Amino acid sequence: MSARNLPRWVDLGLIPILNLMMALGVAGVVVALIGENPFRALRVMVEGAFIFPGSLGYTLYYTTNFIFTGLAVALAFQARLFNIGGEGQAAIGGLGAALVCLALDPFIPGLIVIPLAIMAAAAFGAGWAFLPGFLQATRGSHVVITTIMFNFIAAGVLVGLLAGPLIRPGQSTPQTRDFADEATLPKVHEIARALGFDMASSPLNVSIIVALLACVFVWVLVWRTPYGYRLRTLGQSEPAARYAGVDVPRMIILTMALSGALAGLMAINDVLGAQEKLLIGFTSGYGFTGIAVALMGRSHPFGIVLASLLFGALYQGGAELSFEFRSIDREMVFVIQGLIILFSGALAYMLHAPLGRLFARAPRVRPAP
Amino acid sequence: MSGAEDIFLDAMQILASTLRLAAPLILCAMAGMFSERAGVVDIGLEGKMLMGAFAAAAAATLSGSPVVGLAAAVGASVALALIHGFACITHRGDQIVSGVAINILASGLTVVLGIALFSQGGQSPPLAQSERFQPIDLPGADAVSAIPFFGTFYETALSGHNLLVYLALLAVPAAAFVLFATSFGLRMRAVGEAPEAVDSAGYSVAWLRYRAVIIAGVLCGLAGAYLSTAQGGGFVREMSAGKGYIALAALIFGKWRPVPTLFACLLFGAMESTAARLSNVELPGIGQIPVDVILTAPYVLTVILLAGFFGRAIPPRALSVPYVKDR
Numbered sequence: 301m302s303a304r305n306l307p308r309w310v311d312l313g314l315i316p317i318l319n320l321m322m323a324l325g326v327a328g329v330v331v332a333l334i335g336e337n338p339f340r341a342l343r344v345m346v347e348g349a350f351i352f353p354g355s356l357g358y359t360l361y362y363t364t365n366f367i368f369t370g371l372a373v374a375l376a377f378q379a380r381l382f383n384i385g386g387e388g389q390a391a392i393g394g395l396g397a398a399l400v401c402l403a404l405d406p407f408i409p410g411l412i413v414i415p416l417a418i419m420a421a422a423a424f425g426a427g428w429a430f431l432p433g434f435l436q437a438t439r440g441s442h443v444v445i446t447t448i449m450f451n452f453i454a455a456g457v458l459v460g461l462l463a464g465p466l467i468r469p470g471q472s473t474p475q476t477r478d479f480a481d482e483a484t485l486p487k488v489h490e491i492a493r494a495l496g497f498d499m500a501s502s503p504l505n506v507s508i509i510v511a512l513l514a515c516v517f518v519w520v521l522v523w524r525t526p527y528g529y530r531l532r533t534l535g536q537s538e539p540a541a542r543y544a545g546v547d548v549p550r551m552i553i554l555t556m557a558l559s560g561a562l563a564g565l566m567a568i569n570d571v572l573g574a575q576e577k578l579l580i581g582f583t584s585g586y587g588f589t590g591i592a593v594a595l596m597g598r599s600h601p602f603g604i605v606l607a608s609l610l611f612g613a614l615y616q617g618g619a620e621l622s623f624e625f626r627s628i629d630r631e632m633v634f635v636i637q638g639l640i641i642l643f644s645g646a647l648a649y650m651l652h653a654p655l656g657r658l659f660a661r662a663p664r665v666r667p668a669p
Numbered sequence: 670m671s672g673a674e675d676i677f678l679d680a681m682q683i684l685a686s687t688l689r690l691a692a693p694l695i696l697c698a699m700a701g702m703f704s705e706r707a708g709v710v711d712i713g714l715e716g717k718m719l720m721g722a723f724a725a726a727a728a729a730t731l732s733g734s735p736v737v738g739l740a741a742a743v744g745a746s747v748a749l750a751l752i753h754g755f756a757c758i759t760h761r762g763d764q765i766v767s768g769v770a771i772n773i774l775a776s777g778l779t780v781v782l783g784i785a786l787f788s789q790g791g792q793s794p795p796l797a798q799s800e801r802f803q804p805i806d807l808p809g810a811d812a813v814s815a816i817p818f819f820g821t822f823y824e825t826a827l828s829g830h831n832l833l834v835y836l837a838l839l840a841v842p843a844a845a846f847v848l849f850a851t852s853f854g855l856r857m858r859a860v861g862e863a864p865e866a867v868d869s870a871g872y873s874v875a876w877l878r879y880r881a882v883i884i885a886g887v888l889c890g891l892a893g894a895y896l897s898t899a900q901g902g903g904f905v906r907e908m909s910a911g912k913g914y915i916a917l918a919a920l921i922f923g924k925w926r927p928v929p930t931l932f933a934c935l936l937f938g939a940m941e942s943t944a945a946r947l948s949n950v951e952l953p954g955i956g957q958i959p960v961d962v963i964l965t966a967p968y969v970l971t972v973i974l975l976a977g978f979f980g981r982a983i984p985p986r987a988l989s990v991p992y993v994k995d996r
Contacts, residue, residue: 452968
């Protein structure tokens, strides 16, 4: 890549910020075209994301979703695999968690059901990504296309199950019954109140701790284990990896399954933490946002936490837009998201050449004595 | 005799509804064919179609003419196609990332602009008859309707569609002709297989790919206009509802060839049309199948095909590889 000749702080700090500025700039132009003041919109978003009571909880709740889906995309990216199937893997992960809760919560104490449900979410997500990985590794069908197809199949499966066997008896909304209270993840404001602090209600729950643990896990896995070394080798050059004796098909399958497990874990935040039941469409695009998060966060867990916070703030602040303005909708967030993917992903090399000219010259100005 | 005629009439009605459901798939799949044959992956069919649908409905409402709507749809879709080209061809960005960006951008922008223009929660106002494409009776449909079978076929299945359905059907031979019988098409296909050869023959790889991407934009625009101003009577948020991805599946299913792709589109259209009919039918032993489950069939079939269980779908060799001119 042409990134080599750039100083690290430019590559990892300046370029993401410039990309974000460009995305916000174009979104600002759209707001101005609509006839509203973009700076006021930005202020409303910032206030809505961090300052209003309870808003921070919502921001961190969304952040949790994006950490999981961002890590999922990033892990696969390390092996140059593009897992666009986070949406479907999260949906099926939610199904796994819900099945465990529905089957066990009347009989077994919640403290045992919860870890089982979390494992089921990861396992179901992994299973849903295993197949595309397996097909790429053994039959040569590209994961991009198969994971897209699997997103739609997952949505169909979920609708079929929720409208049929899993529907809460005696109602027509396609959703399951509520899980038993002790079989759900405690919300942060409940814990705070139990400890005597006052805190506004929000769907933020202990999943965020699981998410942060997942970050540490991915960092150790990718940069501190033999698996991670093979993974990064595969990402740099498949022939080199093969020559070094890496079992490439096995790596592809394993990596896709791990990536799917991370995406599947996203479901615990919503299904076990916030809704406490399984609903249709609960993934609402978070899987796709994971792509933006991974690109923005440069596929590194630390970057992903920062990017997730950014997107969490965008989602929560964006919801505020619809209340404050008559003509701006929260869909504005998708415009910003699309632009961020465009600038920091598809147009990633656009800034490299000019910035390279600007910064690469600097060390050469002072010749060696 | 009349029993057979009745069954035939039923079949022809299903065929007619299949054609109506397949038309946007055909247009999008042909769009994808131009782009991908030239080596540029097009995940953004969905977004371009959605943007086209919005532009068509908005322009038709504001101007009162479906033709103005059609032009706006093509313009909006080509604009997105040019962004795709700028990212993937000029800056050699990742083609899939760019497609994802375009889909998300279109899904947000259509609703944001829709609310700003019409304040109806992202929808456009319902279109009047004069603002939509109307069914066209083919010449002699009345005259031949008395002829058994052929008359029914001509009158029920072929005649009475709107202009864009016929355009979709014409797009297939047109695409086949351009791609396989012109030197432009030969170069375009070569650019998707061996761009270095085209480059050394003195043709610009970038300009050929740009033209392919623009053609894809035009066709997706037509598909979008079909959704909102021909099949439907106005824009509804997310109205493309995955059709762009089904078209992509059809393109792969048809192995990037015009006629097999057409049949894949018709097959997927027929599935959608029968899914609607099956929605309230109790099947023996299985019970009622939810429509959404039947509607996943195109995706399942495509995965099975990609896995190589019936025939192999081999993409153009240089697909998704940005071209770097040797220095």
